[in-house]
Amino acid sequence: MEIRNLTPEDLDDVLDVRRRSFGPLSPGDTDRWRLAVLPALDEGRYLGVFDGSRIAGAARLRRFTQWWHGKPQPMAGVAGVTVNPEDRGRGVGTLLMRAVVDRAATLGDAVSALYPATTPIYRSIGYEHAGAQHKVRLPAESLRQIRPSGQVKLRRMGPADAAELVSVLHRVHAAARASGPVSWDEDTWSLWLGNPDDFLYLAEDGYVIYRWRGDDMQVENLVAGSEETARALWSLVGTASSIARNVVAAVAPDDPVLWLVRERSNEEDRQARWMFRVLDVAAAVERRGYPAYVTCDAVVTVDDPLRGGGSWRLEVAGGAGAVTPVEEPGAVLSVNGFSALYAGVPTATLRLSGLMSGDDRYDEALDTAFAAKPYMLDYF
Known part of the structure; x- marks a missing residue:
């Protein structure tokens, strides 16, 4: 199996995989879909898994702006994740999503979101429940x-x-x-x-x-x-x-x-639930907005097998966040847990669900800094 950037010549095959996964598009929707995906091809935002010359699956990274506490930042919206019926159960989806996460980070996105058809595969890649339409x-x-x-x-x-x-x-x-x-x-x-x-x-x-x-x-x-x-x-x-x-x-x-x-x-x-992933802890924290009245700091350790984890001191003041790598221990979160925290899920919930452990002295500060009620109007 090999990951490749899709080209215009691959689109008929991608439409066939899409039809087998989601059902057919009308002629008008097919035309609009082709127009919409062409920029993604040029930007390296449409990836395919190939078994030789045959396409087995595909996924697109939509180029979005997303707001967090009123501050906009680039976001990779993962859409059109499809795998041929005959290739399911062969690890194609996991291979594809690992490549998607790496590509999104390479393109400069610090966060990513998607609407899941099923959650286990996305959780295994670091995405966690965050909000809803x-x-x-x-x-x-x-x-x-x-x-x-x-x-x-x-x-x-x-x-x-x-x-x-x-x-x-x-x-x-x-x-x-x-x-x-x-x-x-x-x-x-x-x-x-x-x-x-x-x-x-x-x-x-x-x-x-x-x-x-x-x-x-x-x-x-x-x-x-x-x-x-x-x-x-x-x-x-x-x-x-x-x-x-x-x-x-x-x-x-x-x-x-x-x-x-x-x-x-x-x-x-x-409600249509969507999932969220932090791709780059430092950049995501610095690009996010925070309540202007909050001044706090906390030490967190994030375990991210795909992107590489670490320990950071997070400092929030005047509506902005700053990040410094540290060696000292602090609150410990999986990347799923940190992504959920970033989206406003309370630390008590994260601890009770096994997504957070370690030092609890920063919990109230983290809850205050990352408080949010996230939603989307758009489905993608």
């Missing part, structure tokens, strides 16, 4: 009853608005001190904003992307930086209530819409 079902009429509280100028948007949309995301997620949400790069946004089935509206500090889903409406993305814009965008979606009975929306776990609607007595929240 939350989808709630709301009566369309309840959104129609949200009244705008000011004059918010909305306009339709398209591929040419990709840069402005990315700018909005940076401002809104920073102001909200958000943890977990991602943004595609501008080229990918330009592609998605050209989908003729979507309704797209942009405001100065927010936007919405939604579409028909059978007899209901589906909100793919809705981001707002002010109450006025949140009211305007949600009430816009609610104007479909004369036809649509319900709206299925991807939201933050504490999204304002859940406080804007009048009734929440019977609420459906479906």
